[in-house]
Amino acid sequence: xxxxxxxxxxxxxxxxxxxxxxDTTGYDGTTLNAVLRRSGITKGAxxxxxxxxxxxxxxxxxxxxxxLAGLRHRWSTPGDDALSVATGLTAELAAELERxxxxxxxxxxxxxxPEEVDAWRRSLAELLTSAVHGRLxxxxxxxxxxxxxxxxxxLGACAMSVEGLADHVAEIWRVVLAGAKPARM
Amino acid sequence: xxxxxxxxxxxxxxxxxxxxxxDTTGYDGTTLNAVLRRSGITKGAxxxxxxxxxxxxxxxxxxxxxxLAGLRHRWSTPGDDALSVATGLTAELAAELERxxxxxxxxxxxxxxPEEVDAWRRSLAELLTSAVHGRLxxxxxxxxxxxxxxxxxxLGACAMSVEGLADHVAEIWRVVLAGAKPARM
Numbered sequence: 001x002x003x004x005x006x007x008x009x010x011x012x013x014x015x016x017x018x019x020x021x022x023d024t025t026g027y028d029g030t031t032l033n034a035v036l037r038r039s040g041i042t043k044g045a046x047x048x049x050x051x052x053x054x055x056x057x058x059x060x061x062x063x064x065x066x067x068l069a070g071l072r073h074r075w076s077t078p079g080d081d082a083l084s085v086a087t088g089l090t091a092e093l094a095a096e097l098e099r100x101x102x103x104x105x106x107x108x109x110x111x112x113x114p115e116e117v118d119a120w121r122r123s124l125a126e127l128l129t130s131a132v133h134g135r136l137x138x139x140x141x142x143x144x145x146x147x148x149x150x151x152x153x154x155l156g157a158c159a160m161s162v163e164g165l166a167d168h169v170a171e172i173w174r175v176v177l178a179g180a181k182p183a184r185m
Numbered sequence: 186x187x188x189x190x191x192x193x194x195x196x197x198x199x200x201x202x203x204x205x206x207x208d209t210t211g212y213d214g215t216t217l218n219a220v221l222r223r224s225g226i227t228k229g230a231x232x233x234x235x236x237x238x239x240x241x242x243x244x245x246x247x248x249x250x251x252x253l254a255g256l257r258h259r260w261s262t263p264g265d266d267a268l269s270v271a272t273g274l275t276a277e278l279a280a281e282l283e284r285x286x287x288x289x290x291x292x293x294x295x296x297x298x299p300e301e302v303d304a305w306r307r308s309l310a311e312l313l314t315s316a317v318h319g320r321l322x323x324x325x326x327x328x329x330x331x332x333x334x335x336x337x338x339x340l341g342a343c344a345m346s347v348e349g350l351a352d353h354v355a356e357i358w359r360v361v362l363a364g365a366k367p368a369r370m
Contacts, residue, residue: 024213025211025213025214026210026211026213026214028209028210028211028214029210029211029213029214029215030214111344111345112345112346117345141363142359142360145356145359145360146360148353148356149338149356149357149360149361151341152337152338152339152341152342152345152353152357153334153337153338153341154337154341155337155340155341155344155345156336156337156338156339156340156341156342156343156344157337157341158341159296159340159341159344160296160297160302160337160340161297168333168337171330171333171334172334172337174327174330175327175330175331175334175361176334176360176361178326178363
């Protein structure tokens with residue numbers, strides 16, 4: 001195996017093992033030794049790739065941020081209505097959180113960082129504002145508040161159970177949008 | 186100090202220290218030694234009161250359960266409408282979660298236990314069902330789904346920031362009830 005490829009695999013194995021540990025034990029409770037044990041990687045190899053546990057966490061947050069940006073990009077097909085984008089994007093995020101421990105660990109690391117939380121909420125609020133402009137939501141709907149509640153409920157649902165998260169997210173939108181959609185003709 | 190009183194204080198100190206540790210490091214990441222260090226209590230004294238870390242967690246969950254039952258009892262004054270009870274009770278719970286680490290730790294320990302989660306949701310759904318019967322909510326409102334979303338959003342908001350939780354909970358109700366309240370005359 002070429003050396004560069006092997007280095008990439010090692011780096012990836014460290015990130016995956018750390019994500020598993022953070023996901024079950026929490027970031028503060030995770031020791032470097034636990035990550036080494038789970039990944040089967042030596043301390044020397046670890047320090048070749050990362051200076052510290054904090055640096056691994058940084059990269060998992062970056063991974064989560066990239067996944068969000070990727071979803072946002074893929075769901076920005078011209079012609080799609082903003083409300084379908086908001087609900088579709090969060091449904092896909094929920095499905096990814098169900099199956100990908102790295103994205104999940106990244107989300108939990110990000111959720112205590114005000115700038116990450118704000119970016120997520122703002123992105124969702126922008127979509128909901130577009131939906132108000134497009135008359136998909138009532139003029140008196142509150143995009144910023146709605147985005148905060150959807151975000152909090154997604155996080156809380158994920159904390160309770162990763163399984164069935166996509167269904168839970170569909171229910172969140174159903175409840176939250178019940179009053180925000182214009183009355184049927 | 187009478188011996189019984191001293192024993193009570195020791196027991197309380199163990200619970201408070203464990204709650205602080207669980208709250209910052211998570212249950213899985215908390216060692217018995219960390220609890221002993223924080224409480225300044227010897228291992229012998231600890232084992233006089235509790236057989237294990239698990240037993241301390243059990244008691245914190247019981248504390249949380251009792252606080253919920255206490256709130257539910259105090260908010261059951263005849264004449265109060267069910268919707269005011271639901272919103273008032275959760276606002277008071279949020280205020281308590283902001284200031285009391287034992288209740289907070291109890292909630293986080295309880296949130297992975299389906300029977301505790303179900304009891305909480307059911308209690309809230311019952312109030313919302315009464316509100317539907319009392320025409321405070323629309324006949325087509327979904328009390329069970331609404332209760333699940335409010336509960337998840339409360340948990341998620343608490344995970345992000347304990348500070349300002351009561352305001353966050355008021356916003357959750359405002360968003361969630363926007364579509365559930367009957368149209369104004």
